[in-house]
Amino acid sequence: MTGGPHRVAIFVYDGVTLLDIAGPAEVFKEANRFGADYRIMLLSPTGADVTSSLGVRMAVDGAVSSEAAVDTLLVAGSDHYPRALVPAELADAARIPAASAGRVASICTGAFVLAAAGVLDGKRATTHWQVAHELAVRCPTCRVEPDAIYVRDGTTYTSAGVTAGIDLALALVEEDHGPDLTRDVARALVVYMQRAGGQSQFSAPLQGPPPRSPALRRITDVVTANPRGDHSLGELANHLNVSTRHLTRLFHDELSTTPARYVENIRFDLARALLDQGHTASQAATLAGFPSYESMRRVFARKLSITPAAYQRRFGTTRLT
Structure with missing residues (x-):
């Protein structure tokens, strides 16, 4: 890490999943208690405040275009975009900080935003198990790994569904500060430093619709x-x-x-x-x-x-x- 604070920007927008923001943010905040120096900020496409999927209004720190290059960019997910195409203006807004960030990560269905922005082209990636197939359809050059809790491909990271954002944030803290500090964070949050098994254990039964013939x-x-x-x-x-x-x-x-x-x-x-x-x-x-x-x-x-x-x-x- 550099001498100054490590700047973590969480990219948010209307309809964003609140836990995709709060889970990773708590990891970085807790890491600060044990000696890390993360500065966490919320950025939206235009700098306007946003409303989460729960209807909670969130004040943001600014627009993505108003901030200098950040060390870590996290793109939170939403229930909207596995069901609908990511709007061009949202993909464009995510592309701005992703181009200059030290590393880029998505939480849950935030992978759809990164995919629409072209960030995942040719990369390995994951997302929530329920929509992994849809991500593969929308990003045909991606190698989607539906069972992974999180995937790293170079400086690009993607996590599985919702609470897997905590797993990913712990991995990022360990990358920055090593296992000892990260273990303290995991214990303080009462979570596993690395959970056993992939996200398939949370999935619905494997049987799909009955055969056609x-x-x-x-x-x-x-x-x-x-x-x-x-x-x-x-x-x-x-x-x-x-x-x-x-x-x-x-x-x-x-x-x-x-x-x-x-x-x-x-x-x-x-x-x-x-x-x-x-x-x-x-x-x-x-x-x-x-x-x-x-x-x-x-x-x-x-x-x-x-x-x-x-x-x-x-x-x-x-x-x-």
């Missing part, structure tokens, strides 16, 4: 009705009276997956639901149709990077035990 809908009905049954490739092909090769091609062409992986996804979704309902991990494995607890554990580790027991502790209940 009647043949694959029959397969879905068969597996869902009896997840513990024999759903090998041969057995599934027999249900339709087609060859295994033809069935594999149907799954690939319509669902971009294999029959075995589709069956696994249904069992995985069911196991998550059973864990949410309070079943033990062993019961969930049996009822969901996994051959063993160990096979279910491997699927959880691959998809969520956590164990079934850890998943249940996080999402089973908010009641104290």
Whole structure:
């Protein structure tokens, strides 16, 4: 860092998500208590005050064009812009400070603003898991990583949904001041310095809309009705009276997956639901149709990077035990 204060500008606008601002700001403010020197400011496109998605009116420190180059630019997210295109004037306003900032970061759907400004072109990025696919559509040169809590590509950073902005801010503080100070900040805020698993653990069940073709809908009905049954490739092909090769091609062409992986996804979704309902991990494995607890554990580790027991502790209940 330079000798002066590290200037952190948070780019805000009407409809911005309040937690995208408050979470990272608290990290930097808390870091100042332990010896850091961050100066936090809120900048809007024109310098006018803004209203958050909660209707809270926020006073800003100025317009993006009125400030000299900042050390860190954070672009907060909004529910508006995954649903609508980012207005050209908003993208232009974000492009101004991004061009001169020491490093640029987005929180949650703030990635859509950076993408519209051209900042993410050719870069790795992430955003909220619910809209990661839409970001990939709008920024076809980006390599969107939907499971990441945050992604760094050079001096450009993007975070996953909402509270992941805290994770990203901690990573930025660690980059500036090392792990010891950052650990003190995390402990003071009662958060993990690095949370286990990716954001897939927070996502909705993987099953999308039912297959379009009647043949694959029959397969879905068969597996869902009896997840513990024999759903090998041969057995599934027999249900339709087609060859295994033809069935594999149907799954690939319509669902971009294999029959075995589709069956696994249904069992995985069911196991998550059973864990949410309070079943033990062993019961969930049996009822969901996994051959063993160990096979279910491997699927959880691959998809969520956590164990079934850890998943249940996080999402089973908010009641104290």
